[in-house]
Amino acid sequence: MTPSTSSAITLNINGEKYLLPVDHRTTLLDALREHLDLTGSKKGCDQGQCGACTVLVDGRRALSCLQLAVAAEGRVITTIEGVADGDRLHPVQQAFLDLDGFQCGYCTPGQICSAIAVIEEHAAGWPSAATDDLRPDAGVPALGAEEIRERMSGNLCRCGAYVSIVQAVARAAEAAGSEDKEAVA
Ligand code: FES
Ligand code: FES
Numbered sequence: 001m002t003p004s005t006s007s008a009i010t011l012n013i014n015g016e017k018y019l020l021p022v023d024h025r026t027t028l029l030d031a032l033r034e035h036l037d038l039t040g041s042k043k044g045c046d047q048g049q050c051g052a053c054t055v056l057v058d059g060r061r062a063l064s065c066l067q068l069a070v071a072a073e074g075r076v077i078t079t080i081e082g083v084a085d086g087d088r089l090h091p092v093q094q095a096f097l098d099l100d101g102f103q104c105g106y107c108t109p110g111q112i113c114s115a116i117a118v119i120e121e122h123a124a125g126w127p128s129a130a131t132d133d134l135r136p137d138a139g140v141p142a143l144g145a146e147e148i149r150e151r152m153s154g155n156l157c158r159c160g161a162y163v164s165i166v167q168a169v170a171r172a173a174e175a176a177g178s179e180d181k182e183a184v185a
Pocket of ligand 1: 042043044045046047048049050051052053054063064065066
């Protein structure tokens with residue numbers, strides 16, 4: 001008997017459940033764009049090098065062009081279409097808008113999804129390759145331009161909007177930090 005090459009899977013995306021039949025070779029990116037009409041995630045290189053397809057899987061950034069849709073079943077997937085709170089933009093979206101963190105906008109959904117995770121990773125104390133002092137008691141340095149550039153280095157922008165992107169991520173991180181302080185106070 002020839003093994004089946006497709007399955008019906010259920011994907012949990014932006015709080016909604018989607019049942020869809022997919023070929024086992026379908027990437028998560030193609031499932032989003034071609035099967036579910038969620039075209040915010042972009043296909044730049046289709047080989048894990050540009051970050052345009054970045055989404056959040058269980059809260060962590062993932063390149064959806066490198067992940068099979070069948071492997072995403074049971075995971076919590078958030079795409080750029082799901083980061084806002086109704087009509088209220090996510091603080092990272094708002095910062096990109098306020099500081100012109102884009103030109104053509106093609107890389108922007110991936111940049112924003114990455115930035116959301118970067119801010120959370122930094123707040124959780126994860127070091128990056130730009131972190132000088134890795135001793136356990138050293139703490140993580142502030143999310144300055146160098147840290148942001150390193151942590152966002154998987155997301156390419158062919159328009160070269162990097163200066164504004166870094167400023168937008170810094171602004172959103174600052175806003176998230178003050179919200180945390182207010183929550184603690
Ligand atoms: S399209 Fe996925 S990394 Fe470029
Ligand atoms: S804004 Fe055009 S590729 Fe980044």
